[in-house]
Amino acid sequence: MLQPNPHIIGLTPCIHGGVNSRELIERGLNPDNMRDFSISCNPFGLPENIRASLNELPAELYPDSDSYDLVEALSGKLCVSTGNIIVCNGSTELIRLAIIAYLSRQDKSLILQPTYGDYELACRQFNTGVVYYQLNEDNNFLINVDALIKSAELHRPKAMFICNPNNPTGQYLPxxxxQRIASIFNQTLIILDEAYIAFTRNSDNALKLIDMPNVLLCRSMTKDFALAGLRLGYGLASSEIINNLKKSRPPWNVNSAAQQAGIAALMCDEYLAESTAGIFEAKQYLVDELSAMGLNVIPSQTNYFLVKVGNAAKFRETLLREGFAVRDCTSFGLRQYVRIAPRAIEDCRELIKAIKKIRTMPACKHDS
Ligand SMILES: Cc1ncc(COP(=O)(O)O)c(C=O)c1O
Structure with missing residues (x-):
């Protein structure tokens, strides 16, 4: 029998938020009636001008492999030169380009845990090593930089993934x-994933880090503008890093619809500000209500947060039957936590009613 590469055999897909229609249909549930708090994209949907930009798509032409118009638009918006920018098919592709360009089989990446599961999957897909730095529940999963530095001194990783704010904990590292970590480990590629930065309160401007020769800033426009069906991301780094990533990418990596949507999205500052205000109002309501129920909510600076509910898988399953999806964090190694990303306040009120209801169901006690 034809055998794949041995390192591929044991791989399993990364688990993500979002509702899976097949899973719901198997349970006799209607996907159209599900309110999805498990996905952390902008809950207010696609801005109108982005939708309009999709009406005249040159679908018969190959997309520009350099996404040049979008790169230029990003350059103007961020005041970063075009040579420091690469546009990708979501930041997921950027993570893989970084691995292709910089890591080989004998190299290791340092991954903080719990975090976004795709870093590890991507490393394993390319048969490169992984070492972990464990965040601690007792201090709300805050990163202890001195301990992280010790761990990196021990492992000497070729790359370090820092998700900022971290998914799923919502903690932000100034x-x-x-910068301190990147200057100490100047032979390590620091992959700083800012997928949720647009929704993060009290964050710093990370753009100054792209002057460093070993920092790759990854951003996702998928989240900010609810472009999950198109997917779009971009990387910012020194021109050397960007050139190496460009050599590693497949041709036509970003489809024309995503490129056009990205250009339109850069004119949506007001939409983003309004959405963020709506998200934070809804988040405060949820945090207050959940805390009043005696549930432990982990402080978060962004558009999702962790809640300790007991048996997370059972909690999610019971809520699904009430028409609400939350993210069971078992796949992050957090069997007692769910992650909730706020939606419009009316939906949040209904979610709280449903949580109150399921907590009174004797057969559905979630404490374990
Ligand atoms: C931390 C983090 N980074 C990157 C991604 C991937 O986003 P994109 O759609 O830009 O590939 C996700 C998606 O959930 C994420 O949570």
Missing amino acids: IEKV
């Missing part, structure tokens, strides 16, 4: 601390 940029001066990232």
Whole structure:
């Protein structure tokens, strides 16, 4: 029998938020009636001008492999030169380009745990090593930079993934601390994933880090503008890093619809500000209500947060039957936590009613 590469055999897909229609249909539930708090994209949907930009798509032409118009638009918006920018098919692709360009089989990446599961999957897909730095529940999963530095001194990783704010904990590491890490480990590629930065309160401007020769800033426009069906991300780094990533990418990596949507999205500052205000109002309501129920909510600076509910898988399953999806964090190694990303306040009120209801169901006690 034809055998794949041995390192591929044991791989399992990364688990993500979002509702899976098949899973719901198997349970006799209607996907259209599900309110999805498990996905952390902008809950207010696609801005109208982005939708309009998709009406005249040159679908018969290959997309520009350099996404040049979008790169130029990003350059103007961020005041970063075009040579420091690469556009990708979501930041997921950027993570893989970084691995292709910089890591080989004998190299290791340092991954903080719990975090976004795709870093590890990507490393394993390319048969490169992984070592972990464990965050601690007792201090709300805050990063202890001195301990992280010790761990990196021990392992000497070729790359370090820092998700900022971290998914799923919502904790943000100030940029001066990232800068400290990057200057100590100047032979390590620091992959700073800012997928949720647009929704993060009290964050710093990380752009100054792209002057460093070993920092790759990854951003996702998928989240900010609810472009999950198109997917779009971009990387910012020194021109050397960007050139190496460009050599590693497949041709036509970003489809024309995503490129056009990205250009339109850069004119949506007001939409983003309004959405963020709506998200934070809804988040405060949820945090207050959940805390009043005696549930432990982990402080978060962004558009999702962790809640300790007992048996997370059972909690999610019971809520699904009430028409609400939350993210069971078992796949992050957090069997007692769910992650909730706020939606419009009316939906949040209904979610709280449903949580109150399921907590009174004797057969559905979630404490374990
Ligand atoms: C931390 C983090 N980074 C990157 C991604 C991937 O986003 P994109 O759609 O830009 O590939 C996700 C998606 O959930 C994420 O949570």
